[in-house]
Amino acid sequence: MSGERLPLLAVEGLSLEFRTRSGTVRALERVSLDVQKGEMLGVVGESGSGKSVMSYAIMGILDPAAEVTSGRILFGGINLLERTESELQEMRGREMAMIFQNPRSALNPIRSVGRQIEDVLHRHGNVRGEKMRERAVELLRQVRIPDPERRFHAYPFELSGGMCQRVLIAMAVAAAPWLLIADEPVTGLDVTTQAVIMDLIQDLARSRNMATILITHDLGLAAEHCDRIAVMHAGHVVEVAGTGRLFRSPRHPYTAKLIGATPRADRGLSGLASIPGGLPDLRAALPPCRYSARCERYARQCDLGPLPSRELAPGHRVGCWNPIG
Numbered sequence: 001m002s003g004e005r006l007p008l009l010a011v012e013g014l015s016l017e018f019r020t021r022s023g024t025v026r027a028l029e030r031v032s033l034d035v036q037k038g039e040m041l042g043v044v045g046e047s048g049s050g051k052s053v054m055s056y057a058i059m060g061i062l063d064p065a066a067e068v069t070s071g072r073i074l075f076g077g078i079n080l081l082e083r084t085e086s087e088l089q090e091m092r093g094r095e096m097a098m099i100f101q102n103p104r105s106a107l108n109p110i111r112s113v114g115r116q117i118e119d120v121l122h123r124h125g126n127v128r129g130e131k132m133r134e135r136a137v138e139l140l141r142q143v144r145i146p147d148p149e150r151r152f153h154a155y156p157f158e159l160s161g162g163m164c165q166r167v168l169i170a171m172a173v174a175a176a177p178w179l180l181i182a183d184e185p186v187t188g189l190d191v192t193t194q195a196v197i198m199d200l201i202q203d204l205a206r207s208r209n210m211a212t213i214l215i216t217h218d219l220g221l222a223a224e225h226c227d228r229i230a231v232m233h234a235g236h237v238v239e240v241a242g243t244g245r246l247f248r249s250p251r252h253p254y255t256a257k258l259i260g261a262t263p264r265a266d267r268g269l270s271g272l273a274s275i276p277g278g279l280p281d282l283r284a285a286l287p288p289c290r291y292s293a294r295c296e297r298y299a300r301q302c303d304l305g306p307l308p309s310r311e312l313a314p315g316h317r318v319g320c321w322n323p324i325g
Helices: 051-059 085-092 112-123 129-143 161-173 191-208 219-225 245-247 253-260
Strands: 008-018 023-035 040-044 066-075 097-098 178-181 211-218 228-233 235-243 308-315 316-318
Touching: 008 040, 008 051, 023 040, 023 191, 023 211, 023 235, 040 051, 040 112, 040 219, 051 066, 051 097, 051 178, 051 211, 097 161, 112 161, 112 316, 161 191, 178 191, 191 211, 191 219, 191 228, 211 219, 219 228, 219 245, 228 245, 228 253, 235 245, 235 253
Parallel strands: 040 211, 040 228, 097 178, 178 211
Antiparallel strands: 008 023, 008 066, 228 235, 235 316, 308 316
């Protein structure tokens, strides 16, 4: 765990599978990470690395084909995997909330955005009557939507993608949750709008002392906004460290490749590195290290057993038999 305080959320040894017609997909294997109140944790990695699946497991909204085979998800000391669906429904929105990738598909197209915020307030916010509308308008104002009284009556198709994302943020924070998960919250938005949305999420998290998990494939975005970063590859958490330390001294070969493949202002496109190969087939019999087939530091030792979780420095944990340095 990070620091001496108990984390708000602790994922411990989580393994998860999907039963499909073509075989069992081992989507997560012994995943462990934690996040403190008031902290923003970035979870980065290629598409298919398990970032979103992990977030759905935390929220209890997994596909019926999914099965958690081991591990715990502790939220405020409570194992979410032991909660009933009705208990999780009460917690979602009130104690933990999520911002999804596509705001237009996440919003109800035939209900005004103000009414959708009121729905959250009615269920989780202990607000009734005229106060509910006042609170919904105030939330629209807090997420910096111009003319919130008029926008209250707007439908999603009448708003831009960035405005729809702001509405989703307003819905997510309506009941003042302790944990906010933002799953690729700026995908499909222009660069200027991306910056506005991320600044908004960060400001709201700080003002409310929320624990925040930012899921993204954009390492630069995580570097700008996150206190710590967890790197995932093919269902494994391969490295966790403070943001500055991760960029200064990456110890896992995959992390180093990701950083090398991230555009920077001080180098041109010719300076970008590539990551060889691709993610392994998670239905196949896999070696202990799922990165070994792509790794320049591969050695026979890498096939000997489960990946170690080594703390190479305070708060800097790496899952690798042959780390850099």
